[in-house]
Structure formats: structure tokens, C-alpha cells
Amino acid sequence: xxxxxxxxxxxxxxxxxxxxxxxxxxxxxxxxxxxxxxxxxxxxxxxxxxxxxxxxxxxxxxxxxxxxxxxxxxxxxxxxxxxxxxxxxxxxxxxxxxxxxxxxxxxxxxxxxxxxxxxxxxxxxxxxxxxxxxxxxxxxxxxxxxxxxxxxxxxxxxxxxxxxxxxxxxxxxxxxxxxxxxxxxxxxxxxxxxxxxxxxxxxxxxxxxxxxxxxxxxxxxxxxxxxxxxxxxxxxxxxxxxxxxxxxxxxxxxxxxxxxxxxxxxxxxxxxxxxxxxxxxxxxxxxxxxxxxxxxxxxxxxxxxx
Numbered sequence: 001x002x003x004x005x006x007x008x009x010x011x012x013x014x015x016x017x018x019x020x021x022x023x024x025x026x027x028x029x030x031x032x033x034x035x036x037x038x039x040x041x042x043x044x045x046x047x048x049x050x051x052x053x054x055x056x057x058x059x060x061x062x063x064x065x066x067x068x069x070x071x072x073x074x075x076x077x078x079x080x081x082x083x084x085x086x087x088x089x090x091x092x093x094x095x096x097x098x099x100x101x102x103x104x105x106x107x108x109x110x111x112x113x114x115x116x117x118x119x120x121x122x123x124x125x126x127x128x129x130x131x132x133x134x135x136x137x138x139x140x141x142x143x144x145x146x147x148x149x150x151x152x153x154x155x156x157x158x159x160x161x162x163x164x165x166x167x168x169x170x171x172x173x174x175x176x177x178x179x180x181x182x183x184x185x186x187x188x189x190x191x192x193x194x195x196x197x198x199x200x201x202x203x204x205x206x207x208x209x210x211x212x213x214x215x216x217x218x219x220x221x222x223x224x225x226x227x228x229x230x231x232x233x234x235x236x237x238x239x240x241x242x243x244x245x246x247x248x249x250x251x252x253x254x255x256x257x258x259x260x261x262x263x264x265x266x267x268x269x270x271x272x273x274x275x276x277x278x279x280x281x282x283x284x285x286x287x288x289x290x291x292x293x294x295x296x297x298x299x300x301x302x303x304x305x306x
Contacts, residue, residue: 079124086113088126089133100137101144109133211260216250219260223267227275235279237292240306244296245271271301278303 063069080088086109093104109129116128123131147155184205191200211219224246228239253262275292282289282305289305296302 080126082113082117082125085117085125085129086110089113089129092130093133096133096137100134100141102137102140104133104137108136112136213250216253216260216263217246220246220249220263223263227267227272231275231292237279237289239275240291240293242293242295245294245301248296274301274303278305 079085089109089112090106093109096102097104112133113125113129116123116132117125120128120132187205188200191205224239224241228241231237231239249263249266252266253260255262271294275294278292287305291306292303293306294301294303
């Protein structure tokens with residue numbers, strides 16, 4: 001609110017705020033109503049009152065009061081078209097750039113006017129375009145002083161991995177093996193934050209550890225030994241597997257989710273069908289062999305009789 005010697009017009013942008021305070025009571029030492037405030041401004045100060053209000057505030061604060069309704073004459077001001085609104089927005093773009101420290105291209109101004117006119121029907125141009133630009137500029141200005149979301153996600157993942165590494169380091173014994181009791185104790189702490197202690201007291205925590213390469217190699221050798229035994233008992237043929245075959249199967253079982261289950265899948269779905277086709281071919285040709293050798297050659301399993 002501004003009253004000056006050179007001002008002949010009083011603008012009340014938020015008239016409902018100005019009328020609700022006890023301004024007249026402070027001026028005249030006596031409380032007055034809203035109509036008295038307008039009379040004081042008009043007749044004592046000689047200031048005509050002009051209200052710049054939208055339809056919502058007019059209906060909420062002015063129209064329901066008969067004393068205020070008879071004091072004002074309503075003049076509907078239509079919103080400008082997109083071309084005129086774009087010119088208005090362009091005149092304010094430099095102030096927005098200096099305030100937020102960003103650069104506004106002309107394409108941004110055109111998009112703000114067209115999109116706000118299309119998707120924000122509750123307000124009028126150019127106000128809604130300016131608010132949209134102000135919000136976008138503020139968001140860009142904040143993003144310049146903060147870390148990107150992707151970087152924050154990577155930092156959270158790195159922190160989680162560091163915590164996991166610390167837990168594993170605390171559970172490893174001096175001989176290089178994991179201490180199952182220590183690992184169980186470390187797992188119990190985060191479980192208590194989710195499950196009640198009475199439930200965990202009735203459960204037995206069994207940690208599953210990842211298989212090492214040596215363990216996987218022993219499992220592969222046991223599975224291949226079973227294949228060798230079946231081949232000898234059914235066909236009287238001795239099977240020999242190269243060292244590279246075992247290593248290749250172990251290399252295909254490095255996923256922690258599948259583990260040793262991948263060993264049975266490779267032998268059943270890849271290795272055994274090739275050995276079966278080789279044996280059926282020899283049977284159809286009435287050929288007798290005493291030894292079948294399996295090797296890893298040309299990035300594939302190769303079977304041939306010796």
C-alpha cells in the first residue's frame with residue numbers, strides 16, 4: 001500500500017487483506033468497518049480506489065459484501081491473445097534472467113505461452129505464462145547448485161557397497177574363511193529393524209555363502225563323474241573330459257543367483273545331447289568304440305571317439 005503526494009490513484013492488489021486489517025482504527029483511533037475505510041480513502045485522502053482482482057477473489061471477498069459491491073463498478077478485462085501475451089512475457093524475460101541467473105531462449109517463451117494457454121485454464125494470460133516461467137527458472141537455478149539425481153543414486157549405491165564390504169570384512173576370520181556365527185550376528189541386527197524379536201527368536205538364521213571357483217570345480221567334476229559312470233554301465237565306453245571343459249563350465253556359473261544349478265543345466269541341455277548324437281550315429285553305423293573324448297574347441301564342446 002503506497003500513498004504519496006504525486007499519486008492520484010490507490011491500487012489495492014490484495015484488497016481483502018487491506019480491508020481485513022484494522023488500518024482505519026489506527027488512523028482515527030476508532031474502529032471502522034470496510035465501507036468506512038473506503039470513505040476515508042476517497043473523501044479524506046482524495047484517492048479513488050481501483051481494485052485489481054481476479055474473479056475468484058471478487059466472488060469471495062467483494063461480491064458477498066453489499067457495502068463493498070455498491071462502491072465498485074465491475075469492468076471485465078479479457079485476456080490477451082498468445083501473440084500479445086508473448087510480447088508481454090518477452091518484456092519480463094530479462095528480469096527473470098537476472099533474478100534466477102539463467103538464460104531464457106525465445107523458444108522457451110513461446111512454449112510457456114502456448115502450453116500455459118492450453119493446459120492451465122483456471123488462470124489467464126500472461127500471468128500463468130509468467131508463473132510457469134518463474135517456476136521453471138527456479139528449478140533450473142536450484143539444479144545448478146545441487147548434485148544430479150543420477151550421481152546421488154550412484155553415491156547411495158557406493159555407500160551401501162562400502163557398508164556391505166565392512167560387514168564382510170568383520171566376518172572374515174584370519175584363515176580367510178567366513179565366520180558363520182559372526183555373519184549370523186551381523187544379519188540379525190538389520191532383521192530386528194523389520195521383524196519383531198519374538199519372531200526371530202523362533203527362527204534359525206542360515207546364511208548362504210557364494211561358492212568359490214574351487215567348490216564349483218569340484219561340483220562339475222562330480223557331475224561329470226556321474227556321466228562317466230552311466231556311460232560305462234550302459235554302453236561300456238569310457239568317457240574322458242579335458243581340463244578346459246571343466247573350466248568352461250565353471251566360467252559359465254559365476255552368477256550368484258543361479259550358482260551350482262547352472263552346472264546341471266549346461267551338462268543336461270548342452271553337453272549330453274551332443275554325446276547322445278555321437279553315440280546314436282555310431283550305433284546306426286554298427287561301429288564299436290571303447291573311449292569317448294570331450295574337449296572344448298572353437299568355442300564349443302566337441303565329442304569324438306578314440
